[in-house]
Amino acid sequence: MTIYFIQAVIYLLAAVIAVPIAKKYGLGSVLGYLIAGVVIGPIAGLVGDETLTIQHFAEFGVVMMLFLVGLELEPKALWQMRTRLLGLGGLQVVGSTLLIMSVPYALGLPWTVSLAIGLIFSLSSTAIVLQTFHEKGLAKTDGAKGAFSILLFQDIAVIPMLAFIPMLALPELLNAGSPSEDNSSFNIVADLPGWAYTLVVAASISAIIFGGHFLSRPLFKFIAATGLREIFVACALLLIIGIAALMSLIGLSPALGTFLAGVVLANSEFRHELESNIEPFKGLLLGLFFITVGAGVNFAVLTDQFLLIVGVTLGVILAKALVIFLLASLFRFKGSNRWLVTLSLAQAGEFGFVLLGFSVQQSVLSPAIAGVLQLVVALSMFLTPVLFILFDKVILPRFEKDSNDREADTITEQGQVIIAGAGRFGQIINRLLVANGIKTTVLDHQATQIENMRSIGIKAYFGDASRPDLLSTAGIENASLFIIAIDNREETVELARYIKQTYPTVKILARAYDRGHLYQLRHEGVDYIEPETYHSALEVGSQALVDLGFHPFDVKQKKNTFKKIELEASDSLFDEWNSGSKGERYSTDYKRLFMEYQQKITDNMSGDRTDNDESSERSLTPPPNEYNKEAE
Known part of the structure; x- marks a missing residue:
């Protein structure tokens, strides 16, 4: 022990x-x-032969990950991605298989061995790619969605590959010895005829769909009613492990079965609870899986055949990248998204280890060839983070630079109001003004934002609002207002400073991210500043008080009291902040003054203001005299 x-x-x-x-x-x-x-x-020798056993256990992290991915996909969304799933994913597997198998076949290996190698290397690492997308915040990009379609098809393709590979067995390997039996696997459909196997598969998938729709909800409600979190966790694990076991018993991919279960449960009210319970297990097992991949690198084989292994690894990456890049172009991925699909999927995947072991058992590949190919799979997975770094440091900046180097649009119409920024904040302002007959000029230096606005009939211009020549063309000399809606606090301050110095008569409206940003903008002379989260936080806080039993009339008064004291404190706090040195704006005196105003808010909240309510509050029915006593 x-x-x-x-x-x-x-x-x-x-x-x-x-x-x-x-x-x-x-x-x-x-x-x-x-x-x-x-x-x-390999380096310290602290772990040994147990790594392979642990790796088989840790592969269950991939199964859990696909279950969580399925929870994020409603069946409707899955149907919508059918073109990329079947077209892009199918062509990638076929194209990569044919291109990669052509090389060993040209070098004299039998076509059966070459085809098996092509199938193994056509798959990519679902675990690494999806994990990296999540970490880098790329999951919502078009490139990541395309990559996911390919990965999903690859996981589905593992099933026919497992059925097809035994047909490629070499007679000389069969005669050398019977394939080793895997005592850990048990297949109940191995001896069934084709028609019976098809019925079993259809019945199993139907059972998952039926159970997910009609049986899971009452089961989870019953478990949730116990109030025992550990039992709900056990139930979630039972669901995933049970489906994985069922899929293994009928010779299908456990990952595919749990993914299907996740899709079925995507509309369940217990979805978020399932995610929170499974996520820690998934992360730990995936991490353990990657450690075992690194620990399983055989440095003796790598040293003896270093050039061969490195050459094959780079060849696989380049071949897959070529196929995927052409397909990404064919399916009209643009800009950096095309490169994201290409570089993220250029490696071999964790299912390669599964297919390699299966190919040896089925006398398709010799142990010597499989040993080399296993190192190629591991090394390509090692290089995947390097490919993402290449995307981040080289590819992405180049496309951003190209976007910034684009010539600014010619502004044909000048507006009464100039809006710098066409994001979610600027768009709402623009829609409100235009709806009331105000002529606006919208500027943004992100081409995609401009194209999105134009696609829905809103006029906007590409260009950097901080450029003096562009501001002049936009008619800032005659503009009544300049609204800064840029999603960058430093640029907002610099732009406000320039406009106030160059066009002091132009009134500036801006938003502030926090109190410090508000003070900076005020210091530059911005005429009206709206804290970004102030009103939404007040509304949510007010609703929280109502939900906790406070009468809406009292809540309205307390909210107005809070706003009144905040407004009263703003000038004093700003003066204190402004009097400090640049590196010490928040002095001890500032903090003391802030705490005094906070105490004033607390004191006023406990007072009775029913005698001086504001006009905005009079529409609300005041609480009865007994209300506060009853609440107590």
């Missing part, structure tokens, strides 16, 4: 040290896990 504790300490300690360091230097958690595995495995 002690040895298991020691091994657990080694794995966890390696992760705790390596992953934060990798994240700090922008390498991502996946590369951190891989490096941790290499350190405790």
